[in-house]
Amino acid sequence: MNARLRPEDRDDPAAAPSSAHGLRPMLPTDLDAVAQIEAAVYPFPWSRGNFADSLGAQYHALVLTDTQDTVCGYVVAMPGVEELHLLNIALAPATQGQGLSLLMLDAVTLLARADGAHLLWLEVRPSNVHAVRVYERYGFYPIARRRDYYPALDAQGRAAKEDALVMSAQVGDLLQRRGLNPA
Template sequence: MSALWRGPARRIAGDAPLLVPMTIAQLDAVMAIEVAAYAFPWSRGNFIDSLAAGYPARTLVDGHGALLGYFVAMGGVDEMHLLNITVAPAAQGRGYARRMIDALVGLCQALPARSLWLEVRASNTHARALYEHLGFVQVGLRKGYYPAPFGRREDAIVMSLAIEPAASGGPDALG
């Protein structure tokens, strides 16, 4: 996984923005997006710990190097778990989340991982619709998983995507 994932920056489609390995040096920009996008953001420490653990983490940057989004995943024996995927609020609605998920699916195929898992807030209807459109299915519910305003908790919908083997001889999604 490391050689494939930590290679040079790669375009994810034509003239699209680049997916590049997330670095500590990018964390100020990552955190700016994280706190703008979420009422209950990940901490800087969450990102540092993920990078230190070697988790697959990528940032999506435009041609000028501006950060558009990012994701962090965690590999398992034969599965991948998407821990965080975020598109900058100003860049939402342009297909960037779908492109990042497509690239992550390509990584899953290369490993190979048989499934991609995630949790999503029950109230996040836009993300849930995207995941369902991409073929994710609900496989569970985590009661009170996420913090919510006024000391409450919000349920997480657990979703999974079965990963189809990559076509032999074709380029991977990151190449």
């Protein structure tokens, strides 16, 4: 797997949000940094063990790094039969809002193509309006809602549940929409 996505891999290099960041496979030595970001950005974070299990299961797992190889974000996706399930995507707070998720989403789209997957799908909290908008802009569309899927807290801070919005996209549509080169 060539997980490093550079601006020159795209038809329109100017559309790449950053050349100061790159992607590489997640390594066991990244787990502390990844778990630290996870705990900073989610109210109900994955544990370090969840990421270790993802590596053990050979899911696709990439980290976004800066020029010093500092981990700024990560993405984990689980291959299925002709589909790829995006399980987790996150950026450290200081690197959010710069469009860097596009680099990770493009990498996932290219991995889906390399796997021969036709469909990409994910679950997201409807309350995570930034993420929902990012996915919509990227080309995902809502296909279902899973009731009471996520743990949550109600207004009084008591344990509650939140639905999941299930979103999906055809890999071919994303490749075309994003102008990603053939292999």
